[in-house]
Amino acid sequence: MMENENLADSKSGSPDSFSLPVFTCVTLFIAVWVTYSQYLIFTVVPNEVTMGAVQRIFYFHVGSAFATYAATACLLVGSLGFLTLKSKNFDALQLAAAEVGLLFCSIVLLTGMIWAQSAWNIAFSFKEPRLVSTLVLWLLFVALVVLRKFAARSDAASFCAVFGVLGAILVPVVVYSVKFLSPVGQLHPVVVEHDGLREASFRVAFWVTNGALVAMALLFIWLRKKIASLEEKNL
């Protein structure tokens, strides 16, 4: 029996209006969370001894990195889900995860380069495997977003799912393998693991901002997924 996936997803139905209050509450909660993290970063946390005020970019940089990994995880789930279940919901999830992942990965790269320029006088260096692996991840997201636009409508979902799986499984291989490289000669600091956040306020700001940015990324994915599903129904 060959039953087409369009038929299988026709039960998605109209946009579920009951989730709008839920969405509004979650958005407000995350907005407060993000605002609180900004308050901590710009008014509570003292200037770092060596780098001064520039160091505050660290919170956005690391938080965006966590958000990127969260988007990558969603991308993997969406891609695998689509390939195995052929569900349009999972396709919408991978589409949303790719776009949000691109956004936050761009923030990681930009903030990283700004920080690197002021810390080491060099915005980008191939000597630093973490920078390079982030660049690779950014290229992955760019390729995914462009593939979605260039592929025919009937092929886009499958193609993006295949590339999404390839890209998502590459990420842990590259990113975590870097941990096994000798830290000698690497530029990127390993702050948290080497007990760099001794001040309690640093630690609180760090974890609050990480959580806020990850929550924001997931919220964006949820919203973009909803939009993608509505666009699909209207076509």
Place this chain on the structure above:
Amino acid sequence: MTGIFFCTVKLLRKDLIIETRRAELTVMSLMSVIGLSIILSYGVWLAGISQSQKMELAPALSLSVLFMAALSVIGKFSEYDEKSGALDGLLVAKVSSDALYLARVAAIFLLTSIAAFASGLVLPTLLGLVPSLLLSWHGALVFCGVSLGLASVGATLAPIAVRVRAGSIFLLTLMLPLVIPLFFASCEILSGNPSTRDFWWTLLAALDAVYLAAGLWLHPHVVR
């Protein structure tokens, strides 16, 4: 298993027969190697780089040339499949998708190895160096590792590229993020810090294994 093996051999033989009759891919990849090698070595000569720096630069340049030559080979294979619906004919006949993938990987690997041999020979010669990489098991193994990775990724992504707009450019866009780690690992093995060589060998092997296994699972989803 034996069925897939024999089917793979038949399909590989098909690609090689077509290539011996057309000779298009071999000529194209060799001309890419020669052309790029000339341009790159001229740039190195213009920059007035010292002999020892050239020796450090040679592996990375050879691998770049190999990558560009491989791109032309990979794209063309999928074009053959799409032309006159030949791949459709195999799919309707229920030819094993695993065999299709493995045969394509093997064919790309063989042709890419020819380009690798050429780039290992031509580029160092134009730089005024002895092509020592080519003469060493170490260098040959690295080039094999890169070729296998390129073949695995290429065999998975080429059917996508051939069916999207601006397909020939798109193959580069799709392959680049997946090939960069292969490229870096190879360069580090050939001319990086010897103390980190084990790490880069492990990474290269892991990437090859991941790409091959993932490609085998994903390939049915990219062919109709």
Place this chain on the structure above:
Amino acid sequence: MSVSAPTSQQLSVVNVAASVAGHKLFSQISFSVNSGVVLALYGGNGVGKTTLLRVLAGLHRDYTGNFSYSPGVTVGFASGSVSMLYEDLSLYENVELVSNTSFTPRLLSPALCDRPIKHFSSGERALAAFERMWVMQPTVILLDEITAHLDQKKRTALFEAVKAHAKRGGAAIFVSHEELPAYIVSARFVLTAAGLSGIEPGGSLA
């Protein structure tokens, strides 16, 4: 060649509608094909006849609805306009890729089968596609404009082959612009944007 029981259903199509590049070609159509049936499908240019066959062959994924073949039923597809063969290989070499059994051409000369497909005329390519499909011994044959470039003699030989196939319990769907001879065709459909017409009462064929 597997032989189906008389009048056993081999293909069932339910509410299939196909699109190409987002453009819907025809509304939901339903029909079934039993063993021994040769069905002729007509229709204007661009209405979706080839697309329907490609959907049924599993080559086109942009469709809604569902279709199924009975257990043990295999499907073959041959087109008069796209050979689906590797042009640099001979017919023997193309057949070798899909079959381990020895191949004796029925409609082409053995000498021709040794030459690369790219040297074939349009009619010879259509016959080569048919020969390669025939080697697989499919139960249900899907033929897309296969007679478009054939001379009368070859056309007759092909019709005889299809008629014999139906007599042995197979089935066929012919897409054609020309009128097919009555002695091989069990029923005629016309496909339009609105759907199928000319269907037997009850939506099935015997």
